[in-house]
Amino acid sequence: MNSELWAQPIETLAPSIRAGKLSPVTLVEACLERIEKTDTRLNSFIHVSAHALDAARIAAREIEQGKWRGPLHGIPIGMKDNYLTHDMPTTAGSSAPGLSFPLRDSAAAARLRAAGAVLIGKTRTHEFAWGNVTPPVCNPWDLTRVPSGSSGGSGAAVAAGLCAAALGSDTGGSIRMPASACGTVGLKPTFGRVSRAGIVPHSWSLDHAGPLTSTVADAAHLLQVLAGYDPSDPACQDQRVPDYSQALGKPVKGLTVGVCRNHFFEHLQEDVERAVEHAIADLAQAGATVRELRIPLLEYGLGAIFAIELASSTAYHDRSLQAGRVAHYQSDVRTLVEIGRFVTGADYLKAEQFRRALMDEFAKLFETVDVVLGPTTPITAWKRGEWTVQVAGKPESVLAASWRFTYPYNLTGLPAISVPCGFDRDGLPIGLQIAARPFDETTLLRVAHAYERRHDWTDRRPNL
Amino acid sequence: MDPYKDLLGIDLPLERLQHDLAAYRDILEQIRKLRELDLTDVHPAVVFEPTAPYREDSAE
Numbered sequence: 001m002n003s004e005l006w007a008q009p010i011e012t013l014a015p016s017i018r019a020g021k022l023s024p025v026t027l028v029e030a031c032l033e034r035i036e037k038t039d040t041r042l043n044s045f046i047h048v049s050a051h052a053l054d055a056a057r058i059a060a061r062e063i064e065q066g067k068w069r070g071p072l073h074g075i076p077i078g079m080k081d082n083y084l085t086h087d088m089p090t091t092a093g094s095s096a097p098g099l100s101f102p103l104r105d106s107a108a109a110a111r112l113r114a115a116g117a118v119l120i121g122k123t124r125t126h127e128f129a130w131g132n133v134t135p136p137v138c139n140p141w142d143l144t145r146v147p148s149g150s151s152g153g154s155g156a157a158v159a160a161g162l163c164a165a166a167l168g169s170d171t172g173g174s175i176r177m178p179a180s181a182c183g184t185v186g187l188k189p190t191f192g193r194v195s196r197a198g199i200v201p202h203s204w205s206l207d208h209a210g211p212l213t214s215t216v217a218d219a220a221h222l223l224q225v226l227a228g229y230d231p232s233d234p235a236c237q238d239q240r241v242p243d244y245s246q247a248l249g250k251p252v253k254g255l256t257v258g259v260c261r262n263h264f265f266e267h268l269q270e271d272v273e274r275a276v277e278h279a280i281a282d283l284a285q286a287g288a289t290v291r292e293l294r295i296p297l298l299e300y301g302l303g304a305i306f307a308i309e310l311a312s313s314t315a316y317h318d319r320s321l322q323a324g325r326v327a328h329y330q331s332d333v334r335t336l337v338e339i340g341r342f343v344t345g346a347d348y349l350k351a352e353q354f355r356r357a358l359m360d361e362f363a364k365l366f367e368t369v370d371v372v373l374g375p376t377t378p379i380t381a382w383k384r385g386e387w388t389v390q391v392a393g394k395p396e397s398v399l400a401a402s403w404r405f406t407y408p409y410n411l412t413g414l415p416a417i418s419v420p421c422g423f424d425r426d427g428l429p430i431g432l433q434i435a436a437r438p439f440d441e442t443t444l445l446r447v448a449h450a451y452e453r454r455h456d457w458t459d460r461r462p463n464l
Numbered sequence: 465m466d467p468y469k470d471l472l473g474i475d476l477p478l479e480r481l482q483h484d485l486a487a488y489r490d491i492l493e494q495i496r497k498l499r500e501l502d503l504t505d506v507h508p509a510v511v512f513e514p515t516a517p518y519r520e521d522s523a524e
Binding site: 205231234299300302303304306307310321322338342343347350353354357359397400 | 476484497499503
């Protein structure tokens, strides 16, 4: 049984653990063994916890005593290396001298521990979550390709079965892009739904915390634990947390699915387009009404997110910039931090004006649809070392291409999920992105789960 | 170089500055497009809240 444990989702593992058929110790040992065996090739973990087995033993004892805490009890979970943890070092992916982060739990780590989860290690991030490559992590479906990023370590680790789930952070798509590239589910909840306290900031008004998981039901389990008010995060909202499991298994009949034909269907790889069109047809066949629409304002979005993200990141790194420490950052990150100085105050505020206008456009749209659906990314995983890719016959930088469909939901703060929806001609995963109204993760999960159940995409695992 | 240094608030060698300006070119093109929009009557998505430090549960 041990040899297959790593391939099972939480929704299968949790009932076995609860019933005493599976010990958390056996499960954590299986994951540690798999990390040891495969992560020399993937490089998805930067640190493996020395305390994971002890935590698993405590979980096993509690469950034996009838103190089952919920579906995450005894489940091994990876933490992106920008979440503070009291028992594992945090580097935010940087080896620049003079930087250190405190040994204390982020709000998310504390919530997971309280739910009985075993924090098995820290997954690699692109330095300061400012990029989409996550070196030196490899994509488990093709080791010559990137896992995307910035939560690339989490995407690779979950896809490879090194942990049952992992946390990521998402400023322009950094949960959903690696989920799409690695063939996992990736959920970016509504801005304010999950506390970011104790996560190394990248861009305060764009950063979101959320999980990467094997299935939609697993994402619901993680969100159930992570969601809730936390005054330590000034953006966190005191909104009721619904029972997300209620979203699962419900039909999509009666729901209206919006398909935004401009922006989200422009300049994308043929295989990606085909897979997403199939997904739309699937949902229509399942009883959803499909409504086509357009949001012309999206044409101006890239300048807005660049202005906000660059200026914010540079403000965060200001001390390091003044001290000359950024010279020790990775070359691409150093450049981004330095050029943030070129964004003027007027440009930044114009971007914030644009953001409000875009939020209004989406609010109008959500008067007539329940979700908006499209590809997560226009491209599948690209080769390591490539900085330009061919998209629909034209060269485009990976920085511009990869987040083109994800960043609108960081600007608007709307919840969005990526679910696997097929493979391209090279056997690389493709992601379907679904977005919903603010704090309506229930409908998001309902549609994602209904789609997932019609296929076996999430059952497939890379051959490592 | 001094005007650049004062305006940008960073002290970079000319070569490095040129490198960064080249890297910024495509982004600036996008920001130029944004500048074309007339958003005069749109309040930015930034709200100043002077009561925030006085909230009982404030972390400040």
